[in-house]
Amino acid sequence: MKQAYAWSAIAAIVLASTTGDVLLSRAMKQVGDVGELWRQSGLWTLLGRVLRNPNFLLGVLAMTAAFYSLLFGLSWGDVSLIAPASASLTFVTNAIAAKIFLHERVDHRRWMAAVLVAGGVVLLAA
Amino acid sequence: MTFRKYLVLAGVTLCASIGDSLLSRGMKQVGNISLNHLHDLILAVLNPSVALGILLLLGFFASYMTALSWADLTYVLPATSLGYVLLTLIAKFYLHEAVTTSRWIGILLISAGVGFVTQGPALTHHPAQAQPNERACEPASAAGRNDERQTMRAKR
Numbered sequence: 001m002k003q004a005y006a007w008s009a010i011a012a013i014v015l016a017s018t019t020g021d022v023l024l025s026r027a028m029k030q031v032g033d034v035g036e037l038w039r040q041s042g043l044w045t046l047l048g049r050v051l052r053n054p055n056f057l058l059g060v061l062a063m064t065a066a067f068y069s070l071l072f073g074l075s076w077g078d079v080s081l082i083a084p085a086s087a088s089l090t091f092v093t094n095a096i097a098a099k100i101f102l103h104e105r106v107d108h109r110r111w112m113a114a115v116l117v118a119g120g121v122v123l124l125a126a
Numbered sequence: 127m128t129f130r131k132y133l134v135l136a137g138v139t140l141c142a143s144i145g146d147s148l149l150s151r152g153m154k155q156v157g158n159i160s161l162n163h164l165h166d167l168i169l170a171v172l173n174p175s176v177a178l179g180i181l182l183l184l185g186f187f188a189s190y191m192t193a194l195s196w197a198d199l200t201y202v203l204p205a206t207s208l209g210y211v212l213l214t215l216i217a218k219f220y221l222h223e224a225v226t227t228s229r230w231i232g233i234l235l236i237s238a239g240v241g242f243v244t245q246g247p248a249l250t251h252h253p254a255q256a257q258p259n260e261r262a263c264e265p266a267s268a269a270g271r272n273d274e275r276q277t278m279r280a281k282r
Contacts, residue, residue, distance in 0.1 A: 021199055028194040035130070035192070050191070071149075071167060075159040079150055087210075091203060098199045105250040106200050109242045113204035116239030123232030124210055 006081055009073030013086040016066035018093045022101050023059030029102075030055065084125035088118035127248055131196065135205055137189035143209030145182030152176035197248040204243040207236050 030053060031037070037046045050056055073082040095114040098104040106114075152175030159166045170176055193202045211233050217223040 021203070024191065025194045025199040028191055031195055034195040068167065071153060071170065072159065074150065074153045075157070079154075083146075083150070091207070094203055095200050102199060103250070104198045104200050107246065109246045110200045110204070113239040113243035114200065116235045116242065117204050117207045120232040120235030120237075120239065121207070121210055123228050123235060124214055 002077060006073060006077030009069055009076060010082055010086045010089070012069040013066050013073060013082075014089045014093055016062050016069060017086075017090050018097050020059045020062030020066055021090075021094050022097045023055045023062060025098070025102055027053045027055035027059055080125050084121050088121040091115075091118040091121070131193075131248075134189050134192050135202070138186060138193055138202070138206040139209040139212065141182045141186035141189065142206065143213050145179045145186055147213060148175045148179030148182065152179055198250055201243055201246070201248045204239050208240055211236055 027050070028034070031046075031049050034046060037049070070082070070086070073086070091114045095106055095111060099106040104110075152173045153170065155175060156166070156170045156173055159170070171180065190202070190206075193206075197205075214225060214229055214233055218225045
């Protein structure tokens with residue numbers, strides 16, 4: 001039963017953080033290069049533009065859900081299962097989601113990177 | 127990629143790994159939280175380790191957002207995964223923990239992954255800003271046009 005709780009926490013973390021990452025990435029692409037904006041129009045204009053972006057707000061909401069799922073998961077299950085399992089799965093789901101929803105060019109180098117890092121994260125916790 | 131951009135990626139890496147380990151330590155101190163006592167979850171923020179961890183994660187968030195404003199998600203995530211390697215090296219050389227063979231292999235895999243992704247371009251270019259030899263991503267351009275259409279509709 002404890003395992004079932006742990007894996008449902010992992011599923012919730014992966015789903016929420018992938019959604020959040022995709023939304024935040026889209027939001028920041030809409031905002032534009034933060035460094036240039038800061039130089040050109042100042043910090044407050046930059047903050048205003050970021051905080052008024054609907055994708056940013058939804059992304060933060062999804063990240064909050066992921067964060068609390070992680071806190072729940074850590075208090076229920078083993079950190080050595082939940083942290084690496086959710087982290088490594090997120091690398092792969094993010095690559096898939098970025099290709100589908102952000103139309104990023106995920107070439108063989110990036111697939112290799114996502115899979116290698118995901119595998120490495122699992123091994124680090126083993 | 128400029129030196130300043132690599133600094134931002136380093137900020138993402140450091141804040142995330144140190145912040146996460148502080149959160150983990152703090153939540154162990156707080157103990158189990160049941161669904162029937164949800165307010166315990168809010169009170170967990172009062173634990174110093176959790177509070178400091180959250181502060182570092184705010185720093186992580188700021189640098190992560192900055193990185194995402196000029197680089198792809200599938201570039202930023204693997205490129206900043208060196209934090210896992212860093213944590214293991216700290217455990218080995220600073221905390222004198224034993225690092226098993228499988229962990230060393232894990233470090234190798236992650237480093238190889240970071241090497242792979244940082245060799246490529248950081249951003250999928252749209253045709254408007256792309257160099258002639260980088261014009262290999264039609265889906266991104268189609269998405270860009272869709273976004274523009276949606277913005278136009280929203281303005282109307």
